[in-house]
Amino acid sequence: MARDTFTKAECLYDRYVRKTKVEPDQVSTHYCPGCGHGNVHKFVAETIDEMGLQDRTIFISPVGCSVFGYYYFHLSNVQAAHGRAPAVATALKRAHPNSIVISYQGDGDLAGIGGNEMLHAANRGEPVTMIFINNAIYGMTGGQMAPTTLLGMKTATTPAGRTARNEGGPIRVVELLSKLDGPVYLERVALTDAKQIYRARAAVRKAIQNQVENRGFSLVEILAPCPTGWKMDPVDARHWIEETMMQVFPLGVTCDRTKEIAPSEAKPVPFVHTDLRALLDIEDESEGFAPNRTHSEGVERGVRLKVAGFGGQGILLLGQGLAECGMGDGYEVSWLPSYGPEMRGGTAHCHVRISERPIGSPLVAESDVLIAMNRPSLERFLPDLVPGGTVLYDSSLIPDGVARSDVRAVAIPATQIANELGSPRTANMVMAGAFARATELFTVDHLKASLPRFVKAKATLAVNETAIDRGAAHMEKLLETVMT
Amino acid sequence: MKLMKGNDAVVRGAILAGCRAYYGYPITPASEIAESSAIYFPRVGGTFLQAESEIGAINMCYGAASAGQRVMTASSGPGISLMQEALSYAAGAELPFVLVDIMRAGPGLGNIAPEQADYFQVVKGGGHGSYRMLTLAPASVQEMCDLTFEAFDLADRYRNPVVVLADAFIGQMMEQVEFPEARHELPEKPWAVGPEAERRDNLISSIYLEPDDLEAHIRKLYAKYAVMEREEVRYESYLLDDAEQVLVGYGIVARVLKTVVDDARRKGIKVGLLRPITLWPFPTQAVAALAKQAREFLVVEASMGQMVEDVRLAVSGRVPVRFHGRVGGNVPTVREVLNLLLPHDAGTGANPITGSKAPEEAIHG
Numbered sequence: 001m002a003r004d005t006f007t008k009a010e011c012l013y014d015r016y017v018r019k020t021k022v023e024p025d026q027v028s029t030h031y032c033p034g035c036g037h038g039n040v041h042k043f044v045a046e047t048i049d050e051m052g053l054q055d056r057t058i059f060i061s062p063v064g065c066s067v068f069g070y071y072y073f074h075l076s077n078v079q080a081a082h083g084r085a086p087a088v089a090t091a092l093k094r095a096h097p098n099s100i101v102i103s104y105q106g107d108g109d110l111a112g113i114g115g116n117e118m119l120h121a122a123n124r125g126e127p128v129t130m131i132f133i134n135n136a137i138y139g140m141t142g143g144q145m146a147p148t149t150l151l152g153m154k155t156a157t158t159p160a161g162r163t164a165r166n167e168g169g170p171i172r173v174v175e176l177l178s179k180l181d182g183p184v185y186l187e188r189v190a191l192t193d194a195k196q197i198y199r200a201r202a203a204v205r206k207a208i209q210n211q212v213e214n215r216g217f218s219l220v221e222i223l224a225p226c227p228t229g230w231k232m233d234p235v236d237a238r239h240w241i242e243e244t245m246m247q248v249f250p251l252g253v254t255c256d257r258t259k260e261i262a263p264s265e266a267k268p269v270p271f272v273h274t275d276l277r278a279l280l281d282i283e284d285e286s287e288g289f290a291p292n293r294t295h296s297e298g299v300e301r302g303v304r305l306k307v308a309g310f311g312g313q314g315i316l317l318l319g320q321g322l323a324e325c326g327m328g329d330g331y332e333v334s335w336l337p338s339y340g341p342e343m344r345g346g347t348a349h350c351h352v353r354i355s356e357r358p359i360g361s362p363l364v365a366e367s368d369v370l371i372a373m374n375r376p377s378l379e380r381f382l383p384d385l386v387p388g389g390t391v392l393y394d395s396s397l398i399p400d401g402v403a404r405s406d407v408r409a410v411a412i413p414a415t416q417i418a419n420e421l422g423s424p425r426t427a428n429m430v431m432a433g434a435f436a437r438a439t440e441l442f443t444v445d446h447l448k449a450s451l452p453r454f455v456k457a458k459a460t461l462a463v464n465e466t467a468i469d470r471g472a473a474h475m476e477k478l479l480e481t482v483m484t
Numbered sequence: 485m486k487l488m489k490g491n492d493a494v495v496r497g498a499i500l501a502g503c504r505a506y507y508g509y510p511i512t513p514a515s516e517i518a519e520s521s522a523i524y525f526p527r528v529g530g531t532f533l534q535a536e537s538e539i540g541a542i543n544m545c546y547g548a549a550s551a552g553q554r555v556m557t558a559s560s561g562p563g564i565s566l567m568q569e570a571l572s573y574a575a576g577a578e579l580p581f582v583l584v585d586i587m588r589a590g591p592g593l594g595n596i597a598p599e600q601a602d603y604f605q606v607v608k609g610g611g612h613g614s615y616r617m618l619t620l621a622p623a624s625v626q627e628m629c630d631l632t633f634e635a636f637d638l639a640d641r642y643r644n645p646v647v648v649l650a651d652a653f654i655g656q657m658m659e660q661v662e663f664p665e666a667r668h669e670l671p672e673k674p675w676a677v678g679p680e681a682e683r684r685d686n687l688i689s690s691i692y693l694e695p696d697d698l699e700a701h702i703r704k705l706y707a708k709y710a711v712m713e714r715e716e717v718r719y720e721s722y723l724l725d726d727a728e729q730v731l732v733g734y735g736i737v738a739r740v741l742k743t744v745v746d747d748a749r750r751k752g753i754k755v756g757l758l759r760p761i762t763l764w765p766f767p768t769q770a771v772a773a774l775a776k777q778a779r780e781f782l783v784v785e786a787s788m789g790q791m792v793e794d795v796r797l798a799v800s801g802r803v804p805v806r807f808h809g810r811v812g813g814n815v816p817t818v819r820e821v822l823n824l825l826l827p828h829d830a831g832t833g834a835n836p837i838t839g840s841k842a843p844e845e846a847i848h849g
Binding site for chain 2: 054055056057061067070076077078080081084087088091092094095096098099100116117119270271272279280282284320324327332333335336337339359360361362363366453
């Protein structure tokens with residue numbers, strides 16, 4: 001700390017060149033006389049110098065008076081949208097865990113428009129450093145009310161003074177955040193006299209040190225003068241902080257878990273690019289599952305299938321299973337579910353296409369086959385079945401049959417059979433077996449062989465196989481009856 | 485080959501393309517993308533984070549892209565609306581990332597069923613300022629994987645956000661997918677920020693205070709967009725060579741229209757399909773060329789007419805451009821579109837395919 005405080009920090013640029021055409025050699029800053037940003041920029045810069053962090057630091061400029069932070073700090077710089085700096089900081093730090101991410105925001109940016117981003121970055125305990133300049137006013141836009149404006153304070157948008165009834169009271173950020181489990185270090189300091197300025201400097205230093213040691217989220221709230229916004233001279237402004245602001249925003253530490261957390265080194269995660277297919281569950285499963293279907297020359301085989309029933313009957317899985325089996329047999333397939341509240345509420349349905357040709361529309365507006373597992377589904381989708389089409393319906397739940405004479409109606413007591421197997425949830429596979437036998441798009445054996453591809457609970461494979469067999473056998477019996 | 489949902493294929497395509505960061509917020513019908521990402525990104529050493537909001541998520545993409553990472557997010561209409569601010573910032577700051585929009589029905593909360601009414605807010609840019617985003621429109625689960633994969637290359641090549649714009653059907657449906665080879669070598673990004681001395685001078689910003697400077701910057705962006713318009717236009721032509729009627733549609737609608745073309749061709753009606761794959765840059769020249777050959781265009785969308793404006797601009801009044809749209813979660817059906825095809829029998833007024841007497845009223849945009 002024993003450095004010449006009149007020396008410019010290395011990581012600050014020599015000159016401030018915001019408007020190249022207007023001020024080619026400007027050495028002053030864009031901040032007003034008496035502004036607090038200059039102090040805080042210096043604290044940050046000197047800490048970076050002292051700790052040797054210039055090459056590791058990413059500085060985030062906000063929207064507001066410090067929007068031009070990147071003209072001062074000779075660091076990797078990112079300028080963020082209004083209020084979004086904590087979200088930007090989150091991703092920068094996660095992308096480069098060994099970087100030092102410093103997010104620097106004013107009160108409108110941090111506590112107003114970006115309140116949510118601030119709250120959640122703190123709550124997640126993002127291991128970054130947040131510097132929060134609280135001057136109780138919107139400086140850059142010309143002295144409008146900030147979330148931290150004091151009650152009674154006159155601003156451009158509270159010309160008669162802020163009232164609790166109309167605007168609510170000032171937000172105390174470090175107290176608010178102290179209720180969360182995420183932050184490690186929260187402190188409010190003030191730029192008033194030399195003693196407080198020294199404390200402010202120490203707080204900034206600690207907030208950066210915490211990040212170097214990877215301890216967690218640190219935020220320093222700095223009560224800073226805005227003589228222009230407050231319409232005061234710089235000396236009065238510093239007094240006003242002491243006499244008025246600090247009554248509402250008491251100084252002090254509201255959270256310090258620094259010592260509870262051991263220092264560690266944040267390390268980047270290596271880029272994994274080997275064995276990706278296994279990691280992503282996309283290894284080719286079609287190997288050893290060669291198509292063995294036979295089909296007569298010149299007849300294009302395929303089906304436009306609608307499957308419908310109660311949510312919980314495994315309707316979507318039934319459709320998916322048939323599509324899986326079709327794919328394994330070398331068909332083109334598509335499966336389109338109903339989703340969302342309908343699925344959660346009661347009925348579920350899906351569109352399945354299995355085709356020898358590339359599939360145009362995956363939507364089954366007109367079906368060749370309908371599998372109806374309850375009465376509402378039958379009533380809803382039977383009109384879409386083409387004349388001459390087939391409806392397989394669960395006759396255990398729809399005892400009174402199908403009211404259309406131009407379609408082939410096949411009664412499968414799927415629920416009853418599943419109950420006999422002691423596994424009511426396999427009614428869908430009873431239907432799948434019946435479907436395979438009825439359409440002969442693929443063999444019943446192949447359907448059983450595809451089970452592991454869509455049934456996740458391996459313990460149920462055997463009973464599902466039995467269910468498929470029972471459904472197919474029932475269909476077989478019906479076909480024999482028709483023949484004789 | 486694998487039977488998979490479109491939304492799940494997006495995640496595989498992204499990771500195979502070298503994306504290692506996903507920041508998102510759940511919304512039906514895009515939630516499977518976040519859910520799959522929550523499983524697979526950590527498995528490959530990547531980052532998955534459910535943000536506090538779509539605003540948080542897209543700004544995290546802004547941060548990760550600034551850091552040079554391949555990063556993505558996904559959402560649907562209402563979430564995309566919230567993201568527009570950051571998309572404008574990212575285009576201005578020239579940040580590459582990928583956004584997947586699984587469109588649902590609006591306006592407002594609307595419902596969660598499929599629509600294509602995010603075209604304006606994505607293709608025309610819902611954010612402020614002069615900017616463009618390359619927009620890819622998959623029409624199959626295979627393309628959900630492939631176009632997401634390619635979107636990362638395009639984003640990096642142009643330093644610009646790229647959007648994969650799909651409707652909820654394409655996101656929710658399952659089809660077979662074959663996966664591309666993984667990218668092992670990713671492009672260097674010397675402009676990105678990071679903890680290295682040589683990056684100390686790097687600045688990610690969209691601010692240009694001087695009017696002349698900002699104009700120069702915007703003109704530079706537009707020179708880049710001009711290259712995209714020259715190099716990146718993609719579309720699929722289906723039986724257009726002798727087509728007298730040209731159907732135009734993208735996403736799920738294009739799938740419906742393909743079946744329409746097949747059915748109509750069987751009846752000897754000369755219909756073809758133009759399916760834009762890039763919505764921006766739009767296949768303007770292809771449409772203009774067809775306008776010299778075709779008698780009319782029929783644009784079909786699951787919206788009240790958004791892309792049709794780009795078709796009309798390209799046709800420039802040469803031939804009629806009709807529009808048919810369904811909304812609210814309804815999708816135009818094969819039969820509906822067949823009924824709109826010409827010619828109807830001069831004597832009876834009946835449609836030669838469907839037998840319907842009068843053409844169903846086309847909704848004119």
